[in-house]
Amino acid sequence: MWKDYVSGYIKNNRSSVLAIRLSAFISALLLSLLCGLFYNAWKYEVERIVLEEGGWQARIIGELNQEDIDFIQNFANVKEVRAGENKEGEWETDIYFYKYGRVFSDMPRIADQVHVPREKVIYNYELLALYLLRGEGDTAPRLLFPIYLLILALASLSLIIIIHNAFGFSMEARIHQFGIFKSIGATPKQIRTCLLQEAAALCTLPVFFGSLLGIAGSLGLIQVIDVLARDIPGRHQSMPGYHPLVFLFTMFITIVTIWICVWIPARKLSRLTPLEAIKNRGELGLKRKKNSPILSRFFGVEGELAGNALKAQRKALRTASLSLIFSFLAFTIMECFFSLSGISTRETYFEKYQNVWDIMVTVRDAKVENFKETEKVQGLAGVKSAIVYQKARAKRVITEEEMTEEMKSFGGFSHASLKDVTPVEGGWLVNVPIVIMDDNSFLAYCKEIGAEPGQGAVVLNRIRDVTNPDFRHPDFMPYVKERGVSLLRGAFKEEKTREIPVLSYTGEVPVLREEYATLDYYELVHFIPVSLWREIKEEIGGEEKDFYICIRGGEHVTLEGLCELQEEVGRIVGSYTAESENRIQEYETNNTQIQGMMVILGGFCVLLGIIGVGNVFSNTLGFVRQRKREFARYLSIGMTPKELKKMFGIEAMVIALRPVLITLPLAVFAVGYMLKLSYLKGEEFLAEAPLIPIFIFMLGILGTVALAYAFAWGNLKKISLAEVLKDDTMI
Amino acid sequence: MEILKCEGVKKVYGSGGSQVEALKGIDLSVKKGEFVAITGASGSGKSTLMHILGSVDLPTEGKVMIDGTDIARLNQTQAAIFRRRKVGLIYQFYNLIPTLTVEKNILMPLALDKKKPNREFFNKIVASLGIEDKLSALPGQLSGGQQQRAAIARSLIYRPALILADEPTGNLDQNNSKEIMDMLKLSNRNLDQTILLITHDEKAALEAERVITVEDGRIISDERRK
Numbered sequence: 023m024w025k026d027y028v029s030g031y032i033k034n035n036r037s038s039v040l041a042i043r044l045s046a047f048i049s050a051l052l053l054s055l056l057c058g059l060f061y062n063a064w065k066y067e068v069e070r071i072v073l074e075e076g077g078w079q080a081r082i083i084g085e086l087n088q089e090d091i092d093f094i095q096n097f098a099n100v101k102e103v104r105a106g107e108n109k110e111g112e113w114e115t116d117i118y119f120y121k122y123g124r125v126f127s128d129m130p131r132i133a134d135q136v137h138v139p140r141e142k143v144i145y146n147y148e149l150l151a152l153y154l155l156r157g158e159g160d161t162a163p164r165l166l167f168p169i170y171l172l173i174l175a176l177a178s179l180s181l182i183i184i185i186h187n188a189f190g191f192s193m194e195a196r197i198h199q200f201g202i203f204k205s206i207g208a209t210p211k212q213i214r215t216c217l218l219q220e221a222a223a224l225c226t227l228p229v230f231f232g233s234l235l236g237i238a239g240s241l242g243l244i245q246v247i248d249v250l251a252r253d254i255p256g257r258h259q260s261m262p263g264y265h266p267l268v269f270l271f272t273m274f275i276t277i278v279t280i281w282i283c284v285w286i287p288a289r290k291l292s293r294l295t296p297l298e299a300i301k302n303r304g305e306l307g308l309k310r311k312k313n314s315p316i317l318s319r320f321f322g323v324e325g326e327l328a329g330n331a332l333k334a335q336r337k338a339l340r341t342a343s344l345s346l347i348f349s350f351l352a353f354t355i356m357e358c359f360f361s362l363s364g365i366s367t368r369e370t371y372f373e374k375y376q377n378v379w380d381i382m383v384t385v386r387d388a389k390v391e392n393f394k395e396t397e398k399v400q401g402l403a404g405v406k407s408a409i410v411y412q413k414a415r416a417k418r419v420i421t422e423e424e425m426t427e428e429m430k431s432f433g434g435f436s437h438a439s440l441k442d443v444t445p446v447e448g449g450w451l452v453n454v455p456i457v458i459m460d461d462n463s464f465l466a467y468c469k470e471i472g473a474e475p476g477q478g479a480v481v482l483n484r485i486r487d488v489t490n491p492d493f494r495h496p497d498f499m500p501y502v503k504e505r506g507v508s509l510l511r512g513a514f515k516e517e518k519t520r521e522i523p524v525l526s527y528t529g530e531v532p533v534l535r536e537e538y539a540t541l542d543y544y545e546l547v548h549f550i551p552v553s554l555w556r557e558i559k560e561e562i563g564g565e566e567k568d569f570y571i572c573i574r575g576g577e578h579v580t581l582e583g584l585c586e587l588q589e590e591v592g593r594i595v596g597s598y599t600a601e602s603e604n605r606i607q608e609y610e611t612n613n614t615q616i617q618g619m620m621v622i623l624g625g626f627c628v629l630l631g632i633i634g635v636g637n638v639f640s641n642t643l644g645f646v647r648q649r650k651r652e653f654a655r656y657l658s659i660g661m662t663p664k665e666l667k668k669m670f671g672i673e674a675m676v677i678a679l680r681p682v683l684i685t686l687p688l689a690v691f692a693v694g695y696m697l698k699l700s701y702l703k704g705e706e707f708l709a710e711a712p713l714i715p716i717f718i719f720m721l722g723i724l725g726t727v728a729l730a731y732a733f734a735w736g737n738l739k740k741i742s743l744a745e746v747l748k749d750d751t752m753i
Numbered sequence: 754m755e756i757l758k759c760e761g762v763k764k765v766y767g768s769g770g771s772q773v774e775a776l777k778g779i780d781l782s783v784k785k786g787e788f789v790a791i792t793g794a795s796g797s798g799k800s801t802l803m804h805i806l807g808s809v810d811l812p813t814e815g816k817v818m819i820d821g822t823d824i825a826r827l828n829q830t831q832a833a834i835f836r837r838r839k840v841g842l843i844y845q846f847y848n849l850i851p852t853l854t855v856e857k858n859i860l861m862p863l864a865l866d867k868k869k870p871n872r873e874f875f876n877k878i879v880a881s882l883g884i885e886d887k888l889s890a891l892p893g894q895l896s897g898g899q900q901q902r903a904a905i906a907r908s909l910i911y912r913p914a915l916i917l918a919d920e921p922t923g924n925l926d927q928n929n930s931k932e933i934m935d936m937l938k939l940s941n942r943n944l945d946q947t948i949l950l951i952t953h954d955e956k957a958a959l960e961a962e963r964v965i966t967v968e969d970g971r972i973i974s975d976e977r978r979k
Binding site: 322323326327330331333334652654655656657658659660661662663664665742743744 | 804807809810830833834835836838842844848849850851852853857861862864865867907
């Protein structure tokens with residue numbers, strides 16, 4: 023049967039064969055790409071854990087004698103034993119196994135043999151979970167590997183839904199022929215076997231080449247991700263890799279996916295009775311009366327015929343429709359989201375702080391009052407200003423009389439949550455963030471706001487109208503009435519108080535990369551010089567662990583200039599543990615990361631679009647076979663080729679425009695919602711709306727669908743009406 | 754009045770050694786209002802003749818005039834419009850459009866010309882064919898006989914110069930066959946419709962007033978019956 027029929031079919035039905043080969047190629051490509059990416063992501067995670075935690079599988083806490091270590095080393099499944107002190111001076115013995123799968127059964131036995139209590143044994147759960155090994159004591163979810171498998175399973179399922187149509191078309195077109203085979207004695211099993219053999223012959227090469235291209239694609243993509251993400255703190259350098267087992271696994275799931283795609287229609291076909299199969303015309307029809315009022319109104323009878331034809335092909339075009347709709351929708355919303363997010367980040371971060379900082383140094387576990395290098399940093403060439411500051415927290419009571427009339431007018435503390443404001447006898451206890459600035463910078467700040475410098479605090483005297491939720495355009499008003507002193511309480515020792523002079527109440531803040539009263543609207547910020555802090559720190563306390571140096575360069579700073587300055591500052595604070603950020607570099611890294619994410623997500627949208635367009639192609643390539651009788655019928659009752667072409671054009675237009683028409687209102691709604699959440703103005707978004715990429719994507723869909731229909735029209739034009747009407751097999 | 758005239762119509766398929774001469778010079782004349790049956794065995798050339806008369810195929814040689822038009826000279830678009838207006842085709846397997854209701858199928862030739870139907874004439878046709886209660890059904894929901902009636906109604910709706918019926922009863926049982934033949938006769942008589950019935954069924958051919966027999970691509974007899 024194979025020799026006589028299938029090989030002949032393959033040779034003579036190039037369009038069906040092409041659709042099947044294309045489907046197999048796309049499946050293999052996508053699954054291989056995913057497997058390659060997941061393998062590399064998994065490999066990266068393993069390497070990260072080995073770098074951070076070590077590559078051991080089990081560890082014994084506490085000292086062991088040499089005899090015990092030798093015993094463990096001689097245990098059959100133990101590969102290596104490493105004993106030594108950790109950073110905290112504790113003795114640890116790391117054990118490496120040959121077979122990870124036996125770690126949880128071997129380790130308790132080892133512990134018993136060397137008389138170590140079970141609680142002194144710990145496992146590298148994070149590492150073992152990456153080999154799908156879970157211990158009883160591990161309560162963390164550890165979903166990474168299961169999620170990879172789930173995504174792969176979903177990808178396979180999606181591919182089955184998407185590509186089984188290609189096999190279905192080819193088989194349904196031959197139901198009549200298989201009916202004849204059955205009528206002369208072919209068993210259902212023989213028919214299924216014949217179809218599976220045919221699929222194997224058609225798919226072997228596309229699967230092989232698709233897999234190879236998928237592997238190459240995954241390695242390339244990993245390289246791109248690595249380049250884009252290299253500046254992300256904490257990332258380690260990882261070489262892209264591949265493993266033969268991954269290839270075997272990829273081939274396995276690809277073959278299973280394609281086998282299911284073939285099996286579904288083959289089983290359906292083999293179950294038909296010979297009579298049902300022989301009677302089958304392989305034509306598209308409707309079970310119920312349908313109308314296409316819009317198409318019929320705009321395009322007349324051709325519109326109605328096109329609408330009904332599309333409804334009759336609904337099942338065959340479902341994949342194409344869904345893929346095209348989802349790809350365009352996802353692409354549009356992704357572009358809009360990243361545009362909005364870019365505007366928001368720029369406005370709330372980069373533009374807002376553009377003239378505030380160029381280099382930001384975080385000095386870890388240190389106190390500002392002990393820092394002796396302030397003047398050195400401030401004296402560096404290219405430094406316009408450098409503010410050394412630390413943050414501390416205190417509290418103070420605000421009485422009814424101290425509140426301004428404006429503050430009272432919107433309800434005083436009635437809107438405040440108890441977590442921020444505590445009602446106490448005679449008033450309300452509020453948080454007081456203290457910004458401790460180096461003396462020079464504090465002096466400059468006082469001059470700037472016109473305050474008399476001295477050993478006192480400048481109080482940020484403003485409160486937001488909490489009834490207005492628009493964080494981008496807040497309304498501020500004076501918070502407290504101006505008094506000469508402020509009585510602070512310790513953040514953690516409220517019984518300790520200290521009265522400090524207030525030099526000025528102001529609405530202006532020093533130029534620091536800080537935000538005030540964003541979470542707790544009722545906090546009363548105090549700026550004080552470090553010399554005052556030295557006097558009050560014993561009573562107040564509450565300072566953070568780290569302090570900061572906020573550096574501004576000259577007017578026209580460049581990335582290179584900032585990098586050099588960063589190095590110089592690094593040398594000055596070299597004796598401390600410090601981290602520094604560079605504004606321009608951060609901006610560029612942020613842009614690169616966003617672009618990288620857009621490339622990856624956009625790539626998936628394009629891939630989805632290709633699947634949709636591929637499905638349109640596979641459908642239209644089958645038109646000559648599937649719809650020639652339908653077209654012959656139109657022609658026989660007097661439809662002109664021009665009218666038939668118009669009908670065809672309407673079908674193509676509906677397929678291509680449907681994703682656009684569905685996406686546009688949804689995108690408008692989504693953008694509106696995002697604008698509402700981000701408090702950005704519509705015109706700000708419209709000025710930077712990603713219309714060009716969306717338009718290009720839309721043109722891509724329209725163009726390729728038009729191309730698919732143009733090919734099909736080219737083939738259909740060649741059919742001879744008399745031949746079709748004569749063809750008995752078409753009955 | 755002569756509605757159809759064929760002069761020396763020949764049709765050759767293939768080329769070289771595999772050449773097949775389906776029609777070997779057909780001369781035929783049909784007057785308006787005639788009911789003519791063309792009979793012949795399978796492979797005699799009668800279906801080829803029908804395709805040429807229906808302008809779905811072109812003769813290799815010869816002239817075919819229908820209602821004053823030489824259909825051998827028409828291009829594809831002209832041929833389609835000619836089919837729509839001048840020829841009603843009825844096939845053995847009905848060839849109704851499965852996605853349109855019976856009513857829309859019947860009105861299709863008019864719709865293609867963007868013409869409004871004459872409701873009175875439409876009602877008369879569907880009533881005489883007994884399908885007035887099936888107008889909103891899809892073809893797939895009708896029996897074979899009902900589908901063929903719908904196909905006849907479609908062929909009549911434009912009041913064409915000629916109706917070409919290719920084995921219209923070939924797929925029907927005896928009762929339905931008789932009814933379909935009666936309806937063709939009725940339309941011939943009541944609407945003065947010219948009908949060319951192509952059949953290999955001698956009994957059906959005897960319903961016509963003139964029977965032409967084709968054999969091996971040639972007309973071998975042309976008999977008028979009372």
